[in-house]
Amino acid sequence: MTGRARVFASDINTDYIIASRRKRESLDPQVLRRYLFEELDPDFAASIEPGDLLVAGKNFGCGSAMEVAVTAVAGAGIPAVLAPSFARTYYRNAVNNGLLPVVCDTRAIHEGDRLTVLRDQGLAVRNETTGEAIAAAALPKIMWEIIEAGGLVPYFRRHGDFRV
Amino acid sequence: MAGKTISEKILSAKSGEDARAGDVVVCRVDCALGTDGSAPMAIDYFEAMGGERIRDPRQIVFALDHYAPAPSRNTAALHQRMREFAALHGVALFEVGEGIGHQLIVESGRAVPGSLVVGADSHAVTYGALNAFATGIGSSDLAAIMIGGRIWLRVPESIKITLTGRLPAGVYPKDAALSLAGRLGSDGATYQALEFGGPGLPGLDLEDRLVLSNFAVEMGAKNGIFPADEGTFAYLHGRTATPFAPVTPDADARYSREISLELDALAPQVALPHRVDRVTTLADAAGTPVQMVYLGTCTGGRVRDFHQARDVLKAGGGIARGVQLVVTPASRAVLETLTRDGTLADFIALGAVIGTPGCGSCCGTCGAIPGDGVNVISTANRNFKGRMGNGQAAIYLASPASCAAAAVRGAIADPREVVP
Ligand code: SF4
Numbered sequence: 001m002t003g004r005a006r007v008f009a010s011d012i013n014t015d016y017i018i019a020s021r022r023k024r025e026s027l028d029p030q031v032l033r034r035y036l037f038e039e040l041d042p043d044f045a046a047s048i049e050p051g052d053l054l055v056a057g058k059n060f061g062c063g064s065a066m067e068v069a070v071t072a073v074a075g076a077g078i079p080a081v082l083a084p085s086f087a088r089t090y091y092r093n094a095v096n097n098g099l100l101p102v103v104c105d106t107r108a109i110h111e112g113d114r115l116t117v118l119r120d121q122g123l124a125v126r127n128e129t130t131g132e133a134i135a136a137a138a139l140p141k142i143m144w145e146i147i148e149a150g151g152l153v154p155y156f157r158r159h160g161d162f163r164v
Numbered sequence: 165m166a167g168k169t170i171s172e173k174i175l176s177a178k179s180g181e182d183a184r185a186g187d188v189v190v191c192r193v194d195c196a197l198g199t200d201g202s203a204p205m206a207i208d209y210f211e212a213m214g215g216e217r218i219r220d221p222r223q224i225v226f227a228l229d230h231y232a233p234a235p236s237r238n239t240a241a242l243h244q245r246m247r248e249f250a251a252l253h254g255v256a257l258f259e260v261g262e263g264i265g266h267q268l269i270v271e272s273g274r275a276v277p278g279s280l281v282v283g284a285d286s287h288a289v290t291y292g293a294l295n296a297f298a299t300g301i302g303s304s305d306l307a308a309i310m311i312g313g314r315i316w317l318r319v320p321e322s323i324k325i326t327l328t329g330r331l332p333a334g335v336y337p338k339d340a341a342l343s344l345a346g347r348l349g350s351d352g353a354t355y356q357a358l359e360f361g362g363p364g365l366p367g368l369d370l371e372d373r374l375v376l377s378n379f380a381v382e383m384g385a386k387n388g389i390f391p392a393d394e395g396t397f398a399y400l401h402g403r404t405a406t407p408f409a410p411v412t413p414d415a416d417a418r419y420s421r422e423i424s425l426e427l428d429a430l431a432p433q434v435a436l437p438h439r440v441d442r443v444t445t446l447a448d449a450a451g452t453p454v455q456m457v458y459l460g461t462c463t464g465g466r467v468r469d470f471h472q473a474r475d476v477l478k479a480g481g482g483i484a485r486g487v488q489l490v491v492t493p494a495s496r497a498v499l500e501t502l503t504r505d506g507t508l509a510d511f512i513a514l515g516a517v518i519g520t521p522g523c524g525s526c527c528g529t530c531g532a533i534p535g536d537g538v539n540v541i542s543t544a545n546r547n548f549k550g551r552m553g554n555g556q557a558a559i560y561l562a563s564p565a566s567c568a569a570a571a572v573r574g575a576i577a578d579p580r581e582v583v584p
Pocket of ligand 1: 230264266285287461462463522523526527544545
């Protein structure tokens with residue numbers, strides 16, 4: 001997949017991704033996507049193009065485990081999030097919803113860079129704007145299977161349970 | 165082969181595999197909690213996955229706590245949906261006013277030593293105090309558990325935290341938790357378990373340990389687990405009929421890091437806005453004016469927390485002018501105890517606002533919301549911008565006694581100075 005980098009800082013918590021009070025009124029990703037990151041940048045949500053890639057510093061998605069912080073991102077047509085580390089609940093919610101979490105060094109990525117995420121064997125990222133290649137951590141087998149299926153919903157529809 | 169940590173042992177038992185840090189295993193879950201913040205979505209996932217019946221309804225618990233009582237038509241509809249689903253499938257449901265799901269899991273004896281208890285809410289880590297492997301999960305995970313009874317988990321590396329000494333007077337488990345969060349940072353334990361131990365353990369009883377386990381997630385940890393001892397068994401006595409076996413770490417277990425926490429060397433702490441790990445000693449922030457004081461949450465809403473706060477308030481001569489004190493018990497059982505022993509009457513006489521047992525003002529979804537420019541000091545575990553429903557307020561986190569001292573002075577103050 002190739003997309004435009006949308007860059008955020010470190011320690012972005014789930015309340016910054018989508019405010020708790022928003023999910024009180026709706027759980028629909030197509031509604032919630034309009035409020036993505038509103039606390040940090042009120043204009044951000046309107047500027048998202050499908051295929052954009054979120055890029056952040058360490059500890060992305062810390063704070064509450066609320067899954068709408070993933071589904072609102074996926075619902076906006078963002079297929080992957082790149083960060084050197086994720087909060088564990090965000091990471092597992094991403095996997096379970098088919099949003100690819102890419103653990104890699106993001107320091108040399110700038111707002112608007114064109115990035116390609118290669119998913120052949122393991123994971124790698126290429127910054128098309130700078131020509132730089134960035135190594136990414138591989139995903140364990142069961143996580144791959146869930147992401148490849150498109151998330152836990154299609155996975156369970158197909159298999160009825162974990163295949164272990 | 166090296167020995168195992170508590171976490172590795174529990175996840176080995178629950179997966180039937182030789183689970184080691186870094187492995188991803190599929191585990192059988194003993195109990196799973198869904199709240200009104202997560203269960204409605206889990207029901208959507210359940211239906212989307214083609215779920216028809218719940219594999220073992222006794223495994224699942226719902227709690228109406230985050231929007232209690234429902235502050236809007238939409239949240240009332242979420243509650244209705246949960247009630248109907250729970251009735252249809254025979255799932256236990258804690259009603260509005262019964263309290264915070266995490267507190268109720270603990271009070272009802274659903275987390276026992278050696279068990280795997282998960283919750284679709286990040287503070288499910290709280291039950292680690294009971295020697296359970298306890299961690300926060302997502303709504304989709306909860307749906308998968310409803311259908312198949314299992315969850316995939318990465319086995320965490322463990323950080324060993326050795327507690328020594330005893331907390332001095334005026335210093336509380338919350339201060340220990342804040343100090344640890346300050347030292348480790350909000351991502352200092354990401355993907356890892358905190359495993360508590362050491363000679364300081366007997367000085368902390370089960371309710372003290374709940375505070376430390378609750379805070380594990382503020383350092384990014386997957387769980388914060390204690391060994392079981394007499395205090396654990398005493399707490400569980402009469403609460404559960406489930407047989408359990410305490411799990412201890414092997415002497416040669418492997419830890420990613422070892423930290424020692426000297427309880428006797430601690431002074432009152434405070435987390436400054438808007439980060440849980442911006443921790444300093446309370447003395448550094450002394451004099452900062454506050455207009456709202458919040459006593460409650462799954463960190464600081466138990467009986468002893470209110471006793472400690474009440475004692476400081478009474479000794480200090482009451483609430484300062486211009487300060488709103490909001491009291492929200494973690495559960496109805498807590499409220500009942502406070503009613504019986506006169507603490508509630510004390511708070512009312514002092515001018516406190518009493519909220520429905522539940523999450524209350526903690527995350528801005530119901531309860532009192534601070535105004536623009538207001539400084540709040542709270543017994544909660546999070547102080548992100550906007551956390552209490554207003555991004556223009558600033559939240560400080562401290563122990564119940566320190567919060568009460570601030571209510572007395574109208575400014576952040578050391579409780580040891582208010583109660584000499
Ligand atoms: S009291 Fe606060 S931290 Fe605890 S479960 Fe409720 S909202 Fe979350």
